[in-house]
Amino acid sequence: MSKSINFPFPGLFRGMGLTLKTMVKRAPVTMYPEVQEVPVPRARGVISLDVDNCTVCMLCARECPDWCIYIEGHKEEKGETKPGARMRTKNLLDRFDIDYGLCMYCGICVEVCPFDALFWTPEYEYSEPRVADLLHNKEKLTEWLATVPENPALES
Amino acid sequence: MTSREMMHRSESAVSIELQTPDMTLNIGPQHPSTHGVLRLVAKVDGERIREVEPVIGYMHRGYEKLAEVRTYAQITALVNRIDWVSGFASEVPFILGVEKLMGVEAPERAQWIRLILSELARISSHLVFISSYPLELGATTPLMHSLREREYILELIEEVTGGRFHPNFNRVGGVKSAYGGGSTTKKQSMDLPAGFFKRTSEAMDRMDKICDDIDTLVTGNELIKMRTVGVGIIPPDKALEFGLSGPNLRASGVAYDLRKSDSYLTYDQVEFDVVSRPGGDCYDRYLVRLHEVRESVKIIRQAIDMIPSGPLQAKVPRVLKAPKGHVYSRAENPKGEFGYYIVSEGGKMPYRLKIRSTSFSNLTILPWILKGQLIPDLVAIMGSLDFVLGDVDR
Numbered sequence: 106m107s108k109s110i111n112f113p114f115p116g117l118f119r120g121m122g123l124t125l126k127t128m129v130k131r132a133p134v135t136m137y138p139e140v141q142e143v144p145v146p147r148a149r150g151v152i153s154l155d156v157d158n159c160t161v162c163m164l165c166a167r168e169c170p171d172w173c174i175y176i177e178g179h180k181e182e183k184g185e186t187k188p189g190a191r192m193r194t195k196n197l198l199d200r201f202d203i204d205y206g207l208c209m210y211c212g213i214c215v216e217v218c219p220f221d222a223l224f225w226t227p228e229y230e231y232s233e234p235r236v237a238d239l240l241h242n243k244e245k246l247t248e249w250l251a252t253v254p255e256n257p258a259l260e261s
Numbered sequence: 262m263t264s265r266e267m268m269h270r271s272e273s274a275v276s277i278e279l280q281t282p283d284m285t286l287n288i289g290p291q292h293p294s295t296h297g298v299l300r301l302v303a304k305v306d307g308e309r310i311r312e313v314e315p316v317i318g319y320m321h322r323g324y325e326k327l328a329e330v331r332t333y334a335q336i337t338a339l340v341n342r343i344d345w346v347s348g349f350a351s352e353v354p355f356i357l358g359v360e361k362l363m364g365v366e367a368p369e370r371a372q373w374i375r376l377i378l379s380e381l382a383r384i385s386s387h388l389v390f391i392s393s394y395p396l397e398l399g400a401t402t403p404l405m406h407s408l409r410e411r412e413y414i415l416e417l418i419e420e421v422t423g424g425r426f427h428p429n430f431n432r433v434g435g436v437k438s439a440y441g442g443g444s445t446t447k448k449q450s451m452d453l454p455a456g457f458f459k460r461t462s463e464a465m466d467r468m469d470k471i472c473d474d475i476d477t478l479v480t481g482n483e484l485i486k487m488r489t490v491g492v493g494i495i496p497p498d499k500a501l502e503f504g505l506s507g508p509n510l511r512a513s514g515v516a517y518d519l520r521k522s523d524s525y526l527t528y529d530q531v532e533f534d535v536v537s538r539p540g541g542d543c544y545d546r547y548l549v550r551l552h553e554v555r556e557s558v559k560i561i562r563q564a565i566d567m568i569p570s571g572p573l574q575a576k577v578p579r580v581l582k583a584p585k586g587h588v589y590s591r592a593e594n595p596k597g598e599f600g601y602y603i604v605s606e607g608g609k610m611p612y613r614l615k616i617r618s619t620s621f622s623n624l625t626i627l628p629w630i631l632k633g634q635l636i637p638d639l640v641a642i643m644g645s646l647d648f649v650l651g652d653v654d655r
Contacts, residue, residue, distance in 0.1 A: 116482040123477050124402060133409065145416070147423040147454070170335040211338030211429050216440045225423065258455035 144227035146254040149210045151228045153249035154201055158222035161196040165214035165223060173207035174214060175200060201243035206236045226252040283311050288639070290319050296393070297650025301627075301643075305636060313631040313639075315624060320654040328614040333359050333581050336614070338429045340601075343618060344652040347386035347595045349378045349418065349428045351652075355601045356431040357525060358590030362583045362605055363433065365575050369527070371435035373568040374453065376526045377461070378418060378428065379592075380557040380564070384468060385414045386595035387550045387557075390647045394547060395479050397644040398488050403478045410471040413464045420454055433581055435574035452573060458565045465558045472555055480551065489543035493630055493642035496541060503626040507597025507619060508549045509646055513541035519593040531563045543645035550647070553595075582609055594619050596647060618655055620648035 135142045144150060161178035177200040183193040215223045226249050233239050289300040298319035304311040324343060328336045340355050341348035353375055360366065367375070392407040415425040422428035422437075430437050430451075439450045479485050495505070500513040510517055516537040520528040536552040538545035583605040591600035600617035623646050630642060 114483040116486075117484070120402065120478045120482060123474055127406070133412075145420045145423075145454075147421070147451075148419055149423040168332075168335070170331055170338055209338065209342075210424065210427070211335075212423065212440070213334060213338060216437075256449045259450060260453040260455050260457050 144229065146227065146257045147225070148227035148229075149212055149225050151205070151226055151231060151249055152203060152208075152215060152246065153224050153226050153228075153253055154243055154246035155222045155224070155250055156198060156201070156243055156247055158220045159198050159201065160220055160222075161198050162219070164217050164219065168213050168217045170211060170213065171207050171209060173204040175202040175204070198243065201246065202240055203246065205231070205239040205241060224250065224253045226250075227254065228252045286636075290316075296644075296648060299624075299650055299653070301639075303631070303636075303639070308635050308637075310631050310634050310636060310639065313628055315627050317621075317624070317650075317653050320650050322651075322655065324655045325614050325616055328611055330610060332609045333433060333583070333611070336611070337431055338427075340616075341427045341429060342651070343616065343655050344594065344596065344599075344620070344649050345426055346389050346649055347382040348424075348426050349382040349422075349430065350386070350592070350594045351599055352428070352431045353379055353526070354590050354592035354594075354599050355603075356433060357592065358588050358601050358603045359433050359581075359583060361590055362586055362588045362603060363577075363581070364584075365434045365577055367435045368572045368575055369569055370571040371573050371575075372526050373564055374421075374436050374573070375431065376528065376531075377561055377564050377568070378421065378430065379526075380561050381414050381418055383557050383595040384554050385411050385418070387554050388414070388471075390550050391475055391479070391547075391554075394644045394647075395485060397640050398485060400479070400482070400485065403475060406474055406478065407471060410467055413467055417457070417461055417464055420457060420460075421451075432574060432577075434577040435572070438573035461561065461565060465561055468554060468558050472551060472558075475551060480548070486544065488638075488641050489547065489645070492543045492638050493634065493645060494540070494542045495626065495630060499626070499629070500541070503629065504622045505597070505626060506622065507594065508536075508553060509546060509597065509623050511535065511537040512546040512549045514539045519591060519598055523591070523593075525592055527564075528560075530567065531560050533557075533560050543641050546645045546647075580609065582607065583611070591617070596620055596649070596652070597623060616655055618652045620650075620652035621655075624648050624653055 161176060163176055166172070166174040166176050176198070178196050178198050180194040181197050183195050212225065215225055228249055231241075283304040283306050286303045286305050287300065288303060290298040300316040300319070301313050302316060303313040324339060327339060331339065337352055337356060341352045344351045388407045388411040392404040392411070395403040418428060419425045422430040432438075437451045495509070495513050497513045497515050500510050500515060505513070506517070514537060516535045518535040519525070520533075521535055533556045536549050536556060538549055583603075585605060585607040587602065587604040589600060589602045591598050593599075597619035598617070599619050602615035602617070603611050604613040606612040627643070627646070631639060634642065
């Protein structure tokens with residue numbers, strides 16, 4: 106190192122001045138556990154399920170890039186029909202699990218759903234100490250349906 | 262042999278210059294200055310580096326192979342994870358390539374939205390460099406300032422796309438226009454939310470200010486200058502030889518920018534300068550990136566005024582099938598040229614996807630440039646190349 110350095114270096118003091126100016130400003134930080142941060146309405150926090158709309162068509166499970174949706178269903182006879190007609194059946198959902206340890210939050214399942222059964226919500230407080238506990242069943246996914254925000258206004 | 266002779270011999274054996282073998286120094290793969298998991302096997306002679314061999318592949322995730330068994334819509338979700346610092350910018354060339362292959366063109370508003378979001382991604386990526394590079398040189402304060410401002414950019418990206426890092430917003434034939442629209446509920450349109458332009462121009466004012474602050478903190482700082490000026494000089498011919506691109510190439514005096522030369526999206530309608538510096542040392546590479554933030558701010562300000570209204574998505578079939586053929590498409594990532602070579606055999610999935618990732622090509626100069634350098638300069642040179650290991654290993 107042949108370069109010599111002259112003291113006092115002006116750049117250092119200019120930087121210190123900026124630091125002093127920043128010190129007296131308010132920090133733009135949300136103190137999280139005490140103050141809840143409100144995410145933007147479109148934030149891809151977690152996927153919620155509307156069980157009544159689901160017809161067990163399996164499109165979401167098939168289009169998922171890492172196959173983290175597990176669906177099981179069965180067919181049930183629809184009750185009375187005209188005499189002689191074929192018995193009509195209806196699909197019933199038994200199991201709808203999303204493994205959030207695998208999910209990569211791409212939103213393809215929400216987009217391909219033809220019956221509007223899946224929704225994004227900005228909810229983010231569902232961390233678990235064990236990865237296996239991130240597998241959420243349809244009861245838990247239905248609970249999140251209440252947090253789905255309204256569609257925000259658009260720029261013209 | 263007399264005893265006198267023997268003594269003479271042993272003395273002469275001791276008094277010759279002792280040759281010490283070069284020491285092998287392993288740097289990484291868990292070293293904080295390697296931006297991830299890069300391992301450098303350096304042969305050092307004292308403080309000088311004789312030769313260095315980068316060992317990569319610790320973060321190989323096999324995206325090229327994964328893409329062969331995924332549809333085009335699913336690959337879009339994957340490719341923004343290649344370079345996670347600027348997720349949107351690596352989506353754009355892929356989707357442009359698929360559009361070229363299928364012969365569809367995105368509507369104008371979608372192209373402008375792509376332009377705004379890729380420039381926001383550029384600012385956020387360069388702010389990560391501006392924060393991490395002084396940190397590697399030992400200055401922690403710029404990190405706090407630029408990461409604070411980067412949060413405003415990420416919020417803007419999240420507001421439009423729903424994701425801070427992984428937007429997954431591009432679709433073949435436009436951008437994501439809506440979801441839902443089934444039998445029971447209303448369509449959720451994904452056009453820009455109200456007040457986006459106002460908040461963007463506010464954020465751009467903040468970016469101007471942070472550039473001035475960084476000028477005060479880093480550009481004029483004598484200690485940073487001592488560490489970077491004249492260190493790791495890449496001459497323009499060597500830069501071209503090793504296939505550098507982006508700010509690393511422009512810092513060597515080659516004013517080559519795909520946004521100007523290819524003019525994809527609507528870059529031909531906005532005015533901006535290609536920043537280039539003649540020196541080619543670490544300080545110039547830093548300055549080019551800082552000035553590019555200012556240029557991006559300029560581009561976004563123009564785009565806000567010029568963006569037309571209209572549809573977000575062109576008419577495309579529901580099941581995307583690319584016709585047989587192959588295409589190479591490239592775009593200017595914040596780190597340089599990012600390209601995809603897509604070979605299609607006519608199905609829903611590509612037959613082969615070759616990713617020309619920027620950081621990998623920028624990394625190839627490392628053994629040449631580190632030869633003969635001092636060990637303290639190693640971190641300064643490596644950091645100035647600004648690579649992301651996810652981009653190198655893919």
